[in-house]
Amino acid sequence: MTRFRPAYWPALIAILILIAIIAVARGAVSLPIVAVFEALRGRGDPTAVAIVRDLRLPRVVLGALVGAGLGASGAVLQGALRNSLAEPYLLGVSGGAAVGAVLAFSLGGTSEPVITLAAFGGGVAAVFVALAVSRAGGRAARADLRTLLIAGVIVGAFANAAIMVALASAEPNTIRGALWWMMGSAADATWTRVIWLAVSVALAGGALIYRAREVDVLALGEDTAASLGVDAENAGKRAFILAALLAAATVAAAGLIGFVGLVVPHIARGMGLRAHRPLILAAGLIGATLVVAADLAARTVAAPTELPLGAITALLGVPFFLVQLRRLS
Amino acid sequence: MIALQDLVVRYPGAGSNAVDGVSFVSSRGELTALAGPNGSGKSSIVRALLRRAETPSGSVSIDGRDVRSLSYGELAKNIAVVPQREETAFPIRVQDYVALGRYPHLGLWRAPGHEDFQAVDDALSQAGVTELATRDTDALSGGEWQRVRIARALAQRAPALVLDEPTTFLDVAHEMSIFELLFSLARSGLAVLLVSHQLNLVARFADKIVLLDHGRVATSGSPVEVMKAERLEAIYGWPVVVTRDPAVGAPALVPLRRPLQL
Numbered sequence: 001m002t003r004f005r006p007a008y009w010p011a012l013i014a015i016l017i018l019i020a021i022i023a024v025a026r027g028a029v030s031l032p033i034v035a036v037f038e039a040l041r042g043r044g045d046p047t048a049v050a051i052v053r054d055l056r057l058p059r060v061v062l063g064a065l066v067g068a069g070l071g072a073s074g075a076v077l078q079g080a081l082r083n084s085l086a087e088p089y090l091l092g093v094s095g096g097a098a099v100g101a102v103l104a105f106s107l108g109g110t111s112e113p114v115i116t117l118a119a120f121g122g123g124v125a126a127v128f129v130a131l132a133v134s135r136a137g138g139r140a141a142r143a144d145l146r147t148l149l150i151a152g153v154i155v156g157a158f159a160n161a162a163i164m165v166a167l168a169s170a171e172p173n174t175i176r177g178a179l180w181w182m183m184g185s186a187a188d189a190t191w192t193r194v195i196w197l198a199v200s201v202a203l204a205g206g207a208l209i210y211r212a213r214e215v216d217v218l219a220l221g222e223d224t225a226a227s228l229g230v231d232a233e234n235a236g237k238r239a240f241i242l243a244a245l246l247a248a249a250t251v252a253a254a255g256l257i258g259f260v261g262l263v264v265p266h267i268a269r270g271m272g273l274r275a276h277r278p279l280i281l282a283a284g285l286i287g288a289t290l291v292v293a294a295d296l297a298a299r300t301v302a303a304p305t306e307l308p309l310g311a312i313t314a315l316l317g318v319p320f321f322l323v324q325l326r327r328l329s
Numbered sequence: 330m331i332a333l334q335d336l337v338v339r340y341p342g343a344g345s346n347a348v349d350g351v352s353f354v355s356s357r358g359e360l361t362a363l364a365g366p367n368g369s370g371k372s373s374i375v376r377a378l379l380r381r382a383e384t385p386s387g388s389v390s391i392d393g394r395d396v397r398s399l400s401y402g403e404l405a406k407n408i409a410v411v412p413q414r415e416e417t418a419f420p421i422r423v424q425d426y427v428a429l430g431r432y433p434h435l436g437l438w439r440a441p442g443h444e445d446f447q448a449v450d451d452a453l454s455q456a457g458v459t460e461l462a463t464r465d466t467d468a469l470s471g472g473e474w475q476r477v478r479i480a481r482a483l484a485q486r487a488p489a490l491v492l493d494e495p496t497t498f499l500d501v502a503h504e505m506s507i508f509e510l511l512f513s514l515a516r517s518g519l520a521v522l523l524v525s526h527q528l529n530l531v532a533r534f535a536d537k538i539v540l541l542d543h544g545r546v547a548t549s550g551s552p553v554e555v556m557k558a559e560r561l562e563a564i565y566g567w568p569v570v571v572t573r574d575p576a577v578g579a580p581a582l583v584p585l586r587r588p589l590q591l
Contacts (some may be wrong), residue, residue: 082418229405
């Protein structure tokens with residue numbers, strides 16, 4: 001196992017900042033780095049200032065927060081479920097959150113807090129449905145974590161169907177927006193949205209970092225966790241709910257973005273991290289970097305056409321998932 | 330000292346009690362063995378010790394305090410349990426794994442101090458796994474892993490140690506070395522409660538055997554008192570003879586053949 005070196009922290013932060021600066025500079029109108037810094041301070045060409053401050057910066061920050069939330073959520077879910085394939089998208093959490101958000105949207109709720117709360121409700125409901133289904137077969141089924149993944153995929157499929165039904169009765173111009181959102185996108189970033197997501201990520205992520213040692217113990221299994229003085233059942237539920245809140249907040253902000261929560265914790269573990277407090281932090285940083293980079297690719301690879309962000313992360317994540325699945329079986 | 334008093338364990342929806350009025354004491358300085366056929370209630374007792382089973386009546390106490398009056402954290406400071414099965418989801422370094430045994434003392438935030446490092450070092454050396462400290466848990470053999478798990482429990486520095494079948498799947502040498510380890514831990518002053526199917530080994534090492542049958546204590550006492558052929562035949566439903574093992578003269582069980590009646 002690789003040893004994690006403290007010097008990796010500034011390196012992770014530096015890479016994130018570097019990618020973020022490039023992401024602010026590049027796009028339909030590419031700006032020189034100097035102009036970006038000028039614009040950030042409100043100087044120089046007013047068009048450049050508007051592009052940087054109102055369009056690109058919120059988009060980059062939103063992408064970073066989405067990635068941080070998904071990475072941290074995946075790290076906690078993998079530890080608490082003791083499953084290297086767990087992540088919010090595959091467990092149906094994101095799908096459930098999307099149903100909640102679409103429901104709120106179609107009932108006329110358009111403010112950020114309403115959408116976020118509805119997404120959270122949907123995400124938590126989905127995780128509990130998946131858990132209930134996977135436990136219906138008794139203790140044997142519970143030990144088999146693959147059952148939980150299958151249950152999650154099924155819940156996710158159901159969620160997709162529910163969204164289709166909701167969209168069928170929606171107006172044509174909302175459909176295109178909603179469809180774009182289902183494929184995941186940071187394009188509609190606004191500062192209000194960024195602030196809502198930042199608050200959710202800080203609260204749920206902070207709570208998870210606070211309780212991280214509990215996840216270390218949960219990762220040893222329920223019996224061992226109990227023998228170490230952790231109320232395994234409640235601690236597990238708490239971890240799921242917080243991880244679901246993180247994922248749901250990202251769904252409310254940028255739609256369905258899969259596989260980030262799967263890939264990122266593996267990268268962090270590959271750097272030698274095991275204890276969940278640093279693991280969650282590192283997964284947040286790596287996730288942020290990955291999504292900002294993926295969004296940059298989404299905007300620039302086929303410019304002027306913009307690709308869906310969720311499709312880019314899926315293109316990267318699916319082969320990784322298959323390799324992991326092969327390693328497990 | 331672990332004391333069970335008329336303990337009843339019942340699972341929701343079950344037709345009968347899994348443990349039906351069991352009383353016994355596992356004292357400090359002694360190795361107490363809990364034996365009995367599959368489904369006789371051994372593991373349910375371990376679950377009750379951890380407050381993970383419904384106990385409609387009776388009590389489990391540790392040094393005179395009912396486990397239900399203790400918080401989970403307090404409980405873990407008083408009793409260390411090595412459960413039957415455990416597989417770490419992600420490999421972790423042995424010394425980090427053993428250090429998780431300090432969780433009941435450290436909680437969510439306290440940084441480990443001198444006492445914690447000392448406890449981990451002592452646990453590693455007591456269990457004889459100091460040289461494995463920097464290995465990863467997925468690079469251990471079955472016998473090494475069991476010793477590492479015992480080290481994790483020892484790092485808790487609890488006065489009582491409970492192990493649920495720690496020698497399953499181990500070869501003779503590893504099995505013997507685990508029994509020797511448990512024996513010496515008991516002699517060093519711990520109350521060691523061992524759930525085991527290995528009646529012959531238990532008869533050689535344990536100070537006391539509690540033999541369960543259908544959730545009740547069928548018999549308990551010293552190995553010589555408990556290892557009676559007639560009783561064992563009735564409990565296990567299989568013909569046996571009890572002899573003396575040639576090495577140390579402890580009672581030894583020899584199951585007889587009973588060919589299939591075709």
